[in-house]
Amino acid sequence: MPAGFEIDDLPAAEIDRQAELYGPFTDAVRELVDATVRTTVDDDEVRAVQAEVEALTARLRASQLPGSYGVRIGAEGRGRPWGNAVVGLRNPVAPPLRPVPDPDEPGRVTCDFHLGAAYEGPPTLVHGGVLALVLDQVLGEAAGAGGRPGMTGTLTLTYRRPTPLGDLRTEAWIERTEGHKTWARGHVVGPDGVTVEAEGVFILPRWARALVDERERRAASEVGD
Amino acid sequence: MPAGFEIDDLPAAEIDRQAELYGPFTDAVRELVDATVRTTVDDDEVRAVQAEVEALTARLRASQLPGSYGVRIGAEGRGRPWGNAVVGLRNPVAPPLRPVPDPDEPGRVTCDFHLGAAYEGPPTLVHGGVLALVLDQVLGEAAGAGGRPGMTGTLTLTYRRPTPLGDLRTEAWIERTEGHKTWARGHVVGPDGVTVEAEGVFILPRWARALVDERERRAASEVGD
Numbered sequence: 001m002p003a004g005f006e007i008d009d010l011p012a013a014e015i016d017r018q019a020e021l022y023g024p025f026t027d028a029v030r031e032l033v034d035a036t037v038r039t040t041v042d043d044d045e046v047r048a049v050q051a052e053v054e055a056l057t058a059r060l061r062a063s064q065l066p067g068s069y070g071v072r073i074g075a076e077g078r079g080r081p082w083g084n085a086v087v088g089l090r091n092p093v094a095p096p097l098r099p100v101p102d103p104d105e106p107g108r109v110t111c112d113f114h115l116g117a118a119y120e121g122p123p124t125l126v127h128g129g130v131l132a133l134v135l136d137q138v139l140g141e142a143a144g145a146g147g148r149p150g151m152t153g154t155l156t157l158t159y160r161r162p163t164p165l166g167d168l169r170t171e172a173w174i175e176r177t178e179g180h181k182t183w184a185r186g187h188v189v190g191p192d193g194v195t196v197e198a199e200g201v202f203i204l205p206r207w208a209r210a211l212v213d214e215r216e217r218r219a220a221s222e223v224g225d
Numbered sequence: 226m227p228a229g230f231e232i233d234d235l236p237a238a239e240i241d242r243q244a245e246l247y248g249p250f251t252d253a254v255r256e257l258v259d260a261t262v263r264t265t266v267d268d269d270e271v272r273a274v275q276a277e278v279e280a281l282t283a284r285l286r287a288s289q290l291p292g293s294y295g296v297r298i299g300a301e302g303r304g305r306p307w308g309n310a311v312v313g314l315r316n317p318v319a320p321p322l323r324p325v326p327d328p329d330e331p332g333r334v335t336c337d338f339h340l341g342a343a344y345e346g347p348p349t350l351v352h353g354g355v356l357a358l359v360l361d362q363v364l365g366e367a368a369g370a371g372g373r374p375g376m377t378g379t380l381t382l383t384y385r386r387p388t389p390l391g392d393l394r395t396e397a398w399i400e401r402t403e404g405h406k407t408w409a410r411g412h413v414v415g416p417d418g419v420t421v422e423a424e425g426v427f428i429l430p431r432w433a434r435a436l437v438d439e440r441e442r443r444a445a446s447e448v449g450d
Contacts, residue, residue: 022271029261031282037316041288045287046250049250083342093344119318120294136352136353151353152384
């Protein structure tokens with residue numbers, strides 16, 4: 001595996017405990033981010049809050065990772081991309097999204113989510129690039145849910161109508177696969193219907209190919225038994 | 226103008242004063258976001274910091290905008306998109322980028338920027354969707370620098386190689402214009418060269434067309450004089 005993946009073999013109970021600690025903590029910082037964009041308190045209060053924020057940052061930095069969070073892999077083999085900019089449990093930039101695989105349709109994922117003031121582009125509207133960010137992630141998760149996770153090769157977005165800030169929904173699904181490539185499609189739905197459509201090609205990284213090929217050979221031979 | 230634009234006629238000196246207040250404040254919250262992703266302090270300290278963050282949020286929310294920041298327009302006519310998710314001076318989600326129009330080539334913008342732990346996708350790498358977010362913004366600014374700002378119509382991204390977190394550069398320029406549409410292209414450059422290429426179509430919103438058409442008629446008639 002390349003840099004940034006770490007097999008820490010954490011048991012499920014410890015992962016749950018960490019999620020219960022860091023989830024609410026990160027949510028609190030997300031609220032602070034929203035309040036930072038929207039506050040109208042007076043200048044002295046802004047300066048006073050700034051000094052306290054700086055003190056809190058120093059306390060958190062008293063012990064910290066040298067770089068980014070990466071992906072940790074627990075005892076049951078599931079990855080924790082907790083620093084991820086879209087789904088990261090520990091990342092205040094992430095809304096975060098929680099894409100759910102469709103139990104009836106492998107390779108389809110859906111997600112209800114909310115975007116507030118920190119995701120603005122044109123006034124009152126979601127930034128077009130934030131929609132691209134969301135769709136890159138959920139199309140990638142659809143590819144992964146179909147058994148072939150990958151890095152984005154190409155991504156094409158077609159904007160149908162403005163997307164208002166607020167409650168939104170996204171869906172993504174696999175169109176087809178060919179070797180190590182997966183073609184996925186998806187969209188974001190706002191209060192008046194689909195606002196943006198996306199299609200992308202996701203390519204299984206070279207280092208992961210042997211692992212996936214082996215798993216598929218084993219699955220095929222089990223079917224043959 | 227549609228909702229969210231507000232002509233507040235602030236004089237330049239007052240805009241500078243606000244930028245000097247909110248710029249460092251928002252930078253402080255960005256540092257807290259980075260520390261939130263990376264901290265390894267013990268659980269009690271995380272809980273203690275969380276309680277203080279919640280108290281600071283309450284102080285900021287004592288007086289706040291009902292919704293997002295939008296775009297304010299000062300006395301000299303320049304817009305302030307301070308809540309914008311890529312360039313917003315008051316938005317901790319924004320890295321922020323400061324795209325600079327090329328003085329020698331109208332419609333070309335460049336920008337050096339830095340992406341840290343909060344912008345991660347694959348371990349140690351920038352999220353592919355964050356690159357789409359950056360490119361949507363700078364291609365849009367190129368269109369605007371050419372005199373025809375617009376909403377994104379389509380955006381296509383081609384990922385050439387992984388983009389490491391750290392110092393990066395982006396450039397965008399206008400390919401051609403036709404009526405109210407502008408075709409723009411651009412890329413992100415990492416330490417080993419171009420990592421992702423983008424092309425997009427930006428469409429001047431209906432409400433802005435009369436304004437731009439009038440400005441161009443006037444400019445053409447001045448040339449004719």
